[in-house]
Amino acid sequence: MANEDQFKKVISHAKEYGYIFASSEIYDGLSAVYDYAQNGVELKKNIREYWWRSMVYMHQNIVGIDAAILMHPTTWKASGHVDAFNDPLIDNKDSKKRYRADVLIEDYCEKINKKAQKEIAKAKKRFGDSFNEEEFVATNPRVVSYIQQQKEIIERMAKSLEAEDLADVKLLIEELGIADPLTGSKNWTDVKQFNLMFGTKLGASAESAMDLYLRPETAQGIFVNFLNVQKTGRMKIPFGIAQTGKAFRNEIVARQFIFRMREFEQMEMQFFVKPGEEMKWYEYWREKRLAWHLSLGLGKENYRFHDHEKLAHYANAATDIEFNFPFGFKELEGIHSRTDFDLKAHEKHSGKKLQFFDHETNKNYTPYVVETSIGLDRMFLAIFSNSLKTEELEDGSSRVVLKLPTILAPIKAAVFPLVKKDGLQEIAKEIVADLQWDYNVIYDEKDAVGRRYRRQDAVGTPFCITVDHQTKEDKTVTIRFRDSMKQERILISEISEKIKKAVSYKSWLS
Numbered sequence: 001m002a003n004e005d006q007f008k009k010v011i012s013h014a015k016e017y018g019y020i021f022a023s024s025e026i027y028d029g030l031s032a033v034y035d036y037a038q039n040g041v042e043l044k045k046n047i048r049e050y051w052w053r054s055m056v057y058m059h060q061n062i063v064g065i066d067a068a069i070l071m072h073p074t075t076w077k078a079s080g081h082v083d084a085f086n087d088p089l090i091d092n093k094d095s096k097k098r099y100r101a102d103v104l105i106e107d108y109c110e111k112i113n114k115k116a117q118k119e120i121a122k123a124k125k126r127f128g129d130s131f132n133e134e135e136f137v138a139t140n141p142r143v144v145s146y147i148q149q150q151k152e153i154i155e156r157m158a159k160s161l162e163a164e165d166l167a168d169v170k171l172l173i174e175e176l177g178i179a180d181p182l183t184g185s186k187n188w189t190d191v192k193q194f195n196l197m198f199g200t201k202l203g204a205s206a207e208s209a210m211d212l213y214l215r216p217e218t219a220q221g222i223f224v225n226f227l228n229v230q231k232t233g234r235m236k237i238p239f240g241i242a243q244t245g246k247a248f249r250n251e252i253v254a255r256q257f258i259f260r261m262r263e264f265e266q267m268e269m270q271f272f273v274k275p276g277e278e279m280k281w282y283e284y285w286r287e288k289r290l291a292w293h294l295s296l297g298l299g300k301e302n303y304r305f306h307d308h309e310k311l312a313h314y315a316n317a318a319t320d321i322e323f324n325f326p327f328g329f330k331e332l333e334g335i336h337s338r339t340d341f342d343l344k345a346h347e348k349h350s351g352k353k354l355q356f357f358d359h360e361t362n363k364n365y366t367p368y369v370v371e372t373s374i375g376l377d378r379m380f381l382a383i384f385s386n387s388l389k390t391e392e393l394e395d396g397s398s399r400v401v402l403k404l405p406t407i408l409a410p411i412k413a414a415v416f417p418l419v420k421k422d423g424l425q426e427i428a429k430e431i432v433a434d435l436q437w438d439y440n441v442i443y444d445e446k447d448a449v450g451r452r453y454r455r456q457d458a459v460g461t462p463f464c465i466t467v468d469h470q471t472k473e474d475k476t477v478t479i480r481f482r483d484s485m486k487q488e489r490i491l492i493s494e495i496s497e498k499i500k501k502a503v504s505y506k507s508w509l510s
Ligand code: ATP
Pocket: 217, 249, 251, 258, 259, 260, 261, 262, 264, 265, 266, 331, 332, 333, 334, 373, 374, 375, 376, 377, 378
């Protein structure tokens, strides 16, 4: 319940402080579609930039592209999306609510996992320093049984989905006694497959119009451009192509704010490698991507890997980096070893060769691909929800503060005149005029300075700079730090350097 409250707070804070609005809100919104507001757009842009720099600028063998959202329809036939981009859905006959059958089963397993974690935590407390967690997990009968139960359920589900045995998926839901989370009803329909792609049309007349899809992932724009980039960029294997952009999925269940949207943004990188070397690179990117997440300081304990039992039709290994969202651990990023499935499929459907010529062996081959794929909006939610804190202060009051990583904060500094007279406003405006060449900064003169600090705490601004009467005498200002609330007196000429140090990509990314 506490988590549910926290999630509600996140959603209302995102609206109140100009981060996220429901799409077309004046018409009561559009389900699972959202608009990024004045601060949200900045945070989102900064996350995208943080990813782009680490992937593209920091790797001499990775380049970026920006492919179109609309692609030739055969793309989606080749990729398997027309035939297999389905989710198994199930309806509850009483509540008329629709669910993803696999998610209902996974949530059930997560409950079993929570029981196991509870046992482990209890034992940890009991045995103190002498506790050997690995041994306990392997030998405690209760924990062993919980882990076994989960494994069997997931394996059975994976097998049935693989074999398209949807009747068994329903049977599994019934055998486990899974009820509608909202109403408790166990009155289920059969499980059906549902294709997630949005269709659209290209062309003016109804007869000649061509059926198209809005891309459900950005990856295919990279595959179809593989040879163009390789040739024009003179790229040698291994090399990567990165892309960020919109993707569209007609999600069955979309009730978790920006976690599951129908229009969202992905940040993907496809890394082309020699066949046989894919597992080495898969391990490499697993570690590399986790390190990227950890660099933001949201807490190591909030991440975990989840290796896939059920592999997508194109993959020979896959893992998710899961994040501890306010509603529990869920997928944030996928790392997939996609084999040569996509390039081979596009070769077959287009009749064009998509191979790499190896000058050392004088032979052509189709590269294997390791993909890293993260949802920008999910990353936004991870950062935003983790950063929102309510703190009790020494004087008994409390403050709401958004402790965003400084490098990602939408507004880097707010500049205040202490009072609206004696020339303090002019000095503050001059400081803004100077800083805005390099940073997104704002000027604020409204209300008492304490209230202005609180307002910036809630927006997540890391630095507040106040101009007072002493400024006129010695050209110093106070700089107040969001997280510690400590204040320092520094020279006006030192402000820019101070911010620069705090937002250096080098220090954050390394
Ligand atoms: P899920 O199992 O949650 O539906 P997925 O496995 O289908 O996700 P991928 O196809 O691997 O997701 O997409 C890569 C990334 O894109 C995901 O890790 C996620 O961060 C993001 N993503 C996927 N679907 C959505 C969505 N509907 N809304 C927001 N982000 C999404």
